Amino acid sequence: MEIEHKTRVVNSFAALEKLLAQIESGRKEKPDWIRLQSNARLDVLEIDAREKVLKRLHACVLRGFKANNVEFEKKKHRLEYWQSVARSGFHDFSELGWMKSYDSPFVENYDYIEAFKDNGLDGLDPYAVYSSVLGTFDFSVEDFIATELCQNVRTIVEPMSGTAEFCYQGHFRFPDFRYAMIDLDEQAQQRVLAQRWLPETEKQYLVADVLNEEVWSNIKAFSSGESLSYIGKQSHHLFDAKQLFRLMDVATRNVDYFMLETPQLAMVTDMGGTDDMTRPEMKAAGFEAELVEDHDGEPNPFTNLMHFHLTASTKKKERQLFGYRDWTVWSQPILVTMANLLDLNAFYFHSELHEFVSVEEETEDCDVEDNVTFMLFTRREVDSVL
Ligand SMILES: C[S@@+](CC[C@H](N)C(=O)[O-])C[C@H]1O[C@@H](n2cnc3c(N)ncnc32)[C@H](O)[C@@H]1O
Known part of the structure; x- marks a missing residue:
């Protein structure tokens, strides 16, 4: 039997804020996935602000998040984005999206690139x-x-x-x-x-x-x-x-x-x-x-x-x-x-x-x-x- 996943979609940071607050207070259950669309763009946030959002996202999802709404002009920026998400406990080694271990409370560091840079x-x-x-x-x-x-x-x-x-x-x-x-x-x-x-x-x-x-x-x-x-x-x-x-x-x-x-x-x-x-x-x-x-x-x-x-x-x-x-x-x-x-x-x-x-x-x-x-x-x- 195929396992069904529940996905919540947000189109702005205001909507994301509201959803995260509802999950954090126990008013809503954690969905499997949160999909960020439209203006809820993680790429436009400064690294610190992005990592704060990712920390909250990590605690509010069972499986991960999806964000196909990011754009980068330079390779350097894409890499910076990848590393910041990977060290915030999500990897994109699967086809499904940015993933964590199921409902894991542990923020794992999936960034294997920093060691190469060093x-x-x-x-x-x-x-x-x-x-x-x-x-x-x-x-x-x-x-x-x-x-x-x-x-x-x-x-x-x-x-x-x-x-x-x-x-x-x-x-x-x-x-x-x-x-x-x-x-x-x-x-x-x-x-x-x-x-x-x-x-x-x-x-x-x-x-x-x-x-x-x-x-x-x-x-x-x-x-x-x-x-x-x-x-x-x-x-x-x-x-x-x-x-x-x-x-x-x-x-x-x-x-x-x-x-x-x-x-x-x-x-x-x-x-x-x-x-x-x-x-x-x-x-x-x-x-x-x-x-x-x-x-x-x-x-x-x-x-x-x-x-x-x-x-x-x-x-x-x-x-x-x-x-x-x-x-x-x-x-x-x-x-x-x-x-x-x-x-x-x-x-x-x-x-x-x-x-x-x-x-x-x-x-x-x-x-x-x-x-x-x-x-x-x-x-x-x-x-x-x-
Ligand atoms: C292709 S790697 C496997 C990877 C593994 N499935 C994973 O997720 O990382 C093959 C593994 O088989 C182990 N292996 C080879 N012969 C073995 C044996 N006779 N008994 C136990 N492990 C063996 C190797 O040490 C190696 O870790």
Whole structure:
């Protein structure tokens, strides 16, 4: 089921002032979004005044604000605006607008550009850059919990979690769920646990190998209610066939639902080369971000194996942020074949219905080529929603 969002629209600062005062005094509920239109232009405010408004906005919305009414003559001003909003607790890494974590009381600083201004490419926080270009912010725990299949889930597991956006964002929406994250990267663990979490949420971040069966029995012991495991950013492509097969087997014995974020259906030979990921604020600050094929990384159409890396570069210098050696694109039909061999039921997230639908069902009304980017596997016998 698609989640409905409530948006309040204001056309002037007077109307915004009135709305914020009503929300602050409890006379009106926080909407999901506030849309600023017409004369309510944040770009014309001096930075201090803008940041004061943003502070109040942050406390008065569940998800964020939208403002397509800004205009800039100079790149410098656009960047200044971007940075002031980003350090006031909103990011625009999603298609939806300037976003915060759901109803979060914490003003997070999303400005990764200042570090570049201070220390160039060496100053960049690789995890922050990675998040800004590859983060999945348009879908979160609540989209999957809103499905008929996963409505009873109360434990979220994020294997290969890295910066663990799925759990972190999700816990603001469902603080009473349990969250388990697993990654080999100790630095990622420290980074995630150093973020501000709601104190009541039960969570654990294990530095461990997700191919280790004991890890999964620990997760099972930690779980309460039904459990959903989610591997984002196609991270399972770091595994070879035997490893992924083993992971699907072990994981589905210990969680109820095992979900993978998959690429759009495409030939692997279309995926090599260089992919420009540069965001406007990067360009304005003077650097670019790209996914670049390694010199020996050309995609192999028979094995789907490829090698590439994420780089940031200026005209003079280049810095590799993350490497993706031995990346095998496990396309949807291969995943379904593995699921059949393991006697798992396979589902895809239907882009129109916002429900998990069995892969055996018709694909009508679903933009299969562009939009089947979440697959789910389970040992449970479940009736399809169609
Ligand atoms: C593409 S990154 C993932 C990003 C992650 N989904 C995020 O939101 O940041 C892949 C992650 O998988 C982790 N990883 C690779 N092999 C692993 C393994 N065998 N067990 C646990 N984590 C692993 C890496 O340390 C890395 O953080």
